[in-house]
Amino acid sequence: MARTPLYVGDILGWADEFHERFGRWPHRDDGPVEGTFDLTWRRIDSALKLGSRGLRRGSSLAKLLLARRKRRHKGLLPGLSDDQILEWADRHHTLTGEWPILSSGGIPGVQGETWNAVDHSLRIGRRGLPGNSSLAQLLEARRGVRNVQALPDLTIEEILSWADAFHDLNGEWPVRTSGMITGTMGESWSAIAQALIVGGRGLPEKTSLARLLARHRGARNHMDVPRMSTEAILDWADAYRETNGKWPTRTCGAIPETVGETWSMVDAALVVGLRGLPGGDSLARLLARNRGVRNKQALPKLSLDQIRQWIVVHHKRTGEWPRPSSGPIPQVQGETWAAVNSALIVGGRGLVAGSSLYRVVCDCRERTALV
Numbered sequence: 408m409a410r411t412p413l414y415v416g417d418i419l420g421w422a423d424e425f426h427e428r429f430g431r432w433p434h435r436d437d438g439p440v441e442g443t444f445d446l447t448w449r450r451i452d453s454a455l456k457l458g459s460r461g462l463r464r465g466s467s468l469a470k471l472l473l474a475r476r477k478r479r480h481k482g483l484l485p486g487l488s489d490d491q492i493l494e495w496a497d498r499h500h501t502l503t504g505e506w507p508i509l510s511s512g513g514i515p516g517v518q519g520e521t522w523n524a525v526d527h528s529l530r531i532g533r534r535g536l537p538g539n540s541s542l543a544q545l546l547e548a549r550r551g552v553r554n555v556q557a558l559p560d561l562t563i564e565e566i567l568s569w570a571d572a573f574h575d576l577n578g579e580w581p582v583r584t585s586g587m588i589t590g591t592m593g594e595s596w597s598a599i600a601q602a603l604i605v606g607g608r609g610l611p612e613k614t615s616l617a618r619l620l621a622r623h624r625g626a627r628n629h630m631d632v633p634r635m636s637t638e639a640i641l642d643w644a645d646a647y648r649e650t651n652g653k654w655p656t657r658t659c660g661a662i663p664e665t666v667g668e669t670w671s672m673v674d675a676a677l678v679v680g681l682r683g684l685p686g687g688d689s690l691a692r693l694l695a696r697n698r699g700v701r702n703k704q705a706l707p708k709l710s711l712d713q714i715r716q717w718i719v720v721h722h723k724r725t726g727e728w729p730r731p732s733s734g735p736i737p738q739v740q741g742e743t744w745a746a747v748n749s750a751l752i753v754g755g756r757g758l759v760a761g762s763s764l765y766r767v768v769c770d771c772r773e774r775t776a777l778v
Contacts, residue, residue, distance in 0.1 A: 412461035413454055418468075419475055421446075432478045435468055479519035486535035492525055492542070493549055506552045509542055553593035560609030566599055566616075567623055580626040583616055627667035634683035640673055640690075641697055654700045657690055701741030708757035709750055711767065717747075718771045728768045 421440050425433045428441075435452040451468055458464025472478035495514050499507045502515065509526040525542060532538020546552035569588050573581045576589075583600035587593075599616060606613035620626035643662050647655040657674035661667075673690055680686020694700035717736050721729045724737075731748040735741075747764055754760025 410460050413451065415462070415471065415475075418451055418455075418471065422472060422476065426476075432472050432476065433468070477518075487525065487528055488535065489545060489549070492529075492545060495520075495525075496542075496546060496550070506546055506550065507542065551592070558598075558608055561599070561602055563610070563619070563623075566603075566619065569594075569599075570620060570624065574624075580620050580624065581616070625666070632682060635673070635676055636683065637693060637697075640677075640693065643668075643673075644690075644694060644698065654694055654698065655690070699740075706746075706756055709747065710757065714747055714751075714764075714767055715771055718768055719775075722771075728772065729764065731764055 421442070422433055424441065425431075425437070433448050435449045437448045440446040440448060440451065448468060454460045454462050455466040455468060455471060456464070469478070495517060496507055498515070499505075499511065507514075507522045509523045511522045514520040514522060514525070522542060528534045528536050529540040529542060529545060530538065541556075543552070543554045543556055547554040547557070569591070570581055572589070573585065581596045583597050585596040587595050588599070596616065602608045602610060603614050603616055603619060617626070617628040618631070621628040621631065643664055644655055646664055647659070647662075655670050657671050659670045661669050662673070670690060676682045676684050677688040677690055677693060678686065689704075691700075691702045691704055695702035695705065717739065718729055720738065721727075721733070721736070727733075729744045731745045733744045735743050736747070744764060750756045750758050751762040751764060751767065752760065
């Protein structure tokens with residue numbers, strides 16, 4: 408029995424219905440054709456290829472949809488040219504502010520094209536392209552875009568000149584997180600630091616940005632700081648007192664006699680035991696022990712008899728009884744009546760809580776009156 412003839416118009420109509428229903432065009436493996444008795448898309452494809460059932464030989468379902476519905480045919484992709492690719496790249500840059508890379512996905516406005524497919528064609532020479540190229544190489548040659556796969560060699564002198572310019576502008580030496588390098592084509596301090604670590608890009612040795620700047624510019628390397636000694640710390644403290652009229656604390660900032668040292672760093676090294684120091688100490692304890700400086704974190708104990716003696720001396724000297732606002736106690740370095748009053752109230756420094764300077768003064772007045 409002769410099979411019913413097929414017509415191109417009917418095939419396109421069934422394809423349009425399929426597209427409207429599923430949002431894509433049919434291919435030969437999509438099974439039965441909706442609304443027909445015995446047709447499948449594979450039979451239609453075979454009839455188009457073989458020229459059976461009244462159809463012209465040499466076509467296919469994919470070729471028919473390419474010709475009449477502009478559906479992309481993977482085996483018959485349109486030709487490409489460098490100028491066409493660059494036009495798409497320029498549009499991508501305008502839309503996103505970035506140049507495309509092979510993982511940038513689909514190309515907007517070009518159905519079915521992806522940057523990965525374009526890069527592949529540039530590499531192997533498909534679709535009218537000569538090959539032995541890449542998307543990165545094309546953009547580097549025609550748009551001056553930095554090609555991370557073929558970065559230029561570096562020299563130590565070049566890196567140091569960039570570091571000097573950074574220091575002149577910012578007053579400090581660059582680190583790997585200092586961002587882009589002004590005046591270069593896409594170089595960053597992060598990329599420079601990585602190249603120094605691995606010894607890439609023509610550099611003669613493996614090192615780090617910090618070690619390079621320490622060796623050639625005397626910059627402080629936080630990963631290789633010099634050892635300390637208590638004698639050096641005490642010398643710095645003596646110089647600070649001579650200049651400022653007081654002893655340093657951990658919050659006093661930079662130490663002028665050093666390169667990059669701060670009193671906070673010194674205190675941390677003393678506490679933890681870093682940089683040749685034994686640990687378990689602090690700047691305050693070191694100065695208290697070696698220079699007699701009052702340590703607020705380890706104040707000497709008090710007694711009621713001692714406080715009464717200070718009260719009597721104060722009364723004899725001033726003719727008045729002390730109050731919390733009476734200021735320093737002259738015969739006791741660093742001690743104040745406010746500190747004594749606080750210790751009496753809260754029970755600190757060996758005293759029992761619940762008293763006050765006023766109560767002790769009243770006790771002294773009664774004893775004086777009795778005498």
